[in-house]
Amino acid sequence: MVFKQRSEPLELVLNRFLKARMDFSEDEQKHFWTITKGYEGEVRSDIWLLGLTDNWLILHDLLLEYSQSIFQIDTLIIAYEKVYLLDIKNFEGDYVVKENKWYNPAGVTQKNPLHQLERCETLLEKLLHQLGFKLTIDSYLIFNNPEFHLYIPSIEPAIIFPTQLNRFLKKLNSRPAKLDKKYLQLAKQLEDLHIIESPYPKLPPYTFEKVKKGMICCNCNTFLTDETLICKNCGCVEEVEAAVLRSVKEFILLFPDMIITVDSIYNWCGGLKSKKVIRRILSRNFILIGKARASHYVEQ
């Protein structure tokens, strides 16, 4: 059973909001692409793991710390006297390993994912020990993009290729064993230790003044052009209240320190909807604080 679900990383959500409203530098664009691809691969892997029987505790997306070293785990599967550590890679194209160095399809050297996996395993082993568990750790690099190929001079048992995914799952399912309470306790402990990092320091620098205002289509991420809120790009139609509330949510997430007023939301929406409409929607969905010019809204 899935003990801890994965949600879309806030960093990715915020980057998507910003991408529509400002120009990204080449590096920012690259980073956005990397985290988008990474999440895509993780979601694909989560769906794949639904094929596991119920004799497992699955924890997705853990950020843990041992002795001031932070390490991230894409998926941890707790089994009887064993844990499986999965690092999901959504690499695409032909990669080459030569003399222990990894090259991407463009021939540029990459961080060796096996080294990252090893580091993660070492830290996890120590953390489990500290929590009073002595379990075998099986670590795997899961390559789940069907367009991936790796030219590697020797067989590397820690690597699972797209064509091996089914067999890997079958192998796991062939050794079922009921987990008792202590494993559930471990899952709970690890979930409690999960660190939530603020994504804000990692975002491209932006201010309310600098980003482009307006309402964005919920389907294709382009700007809506008039008050009908019908997207000229993809034809998508969204109900006014839902569209405004989505814009308010975007505003709150991007500018957590700014206050919600009729004026600020009117500006944020690029004047597409009148202040009267915005006031009505805010009053219905938020709590009004203060009077006259000092009035603003807070979340219910």
Ligand SMILES: [Zn+2]
């Ligand atoms: Zn659209």
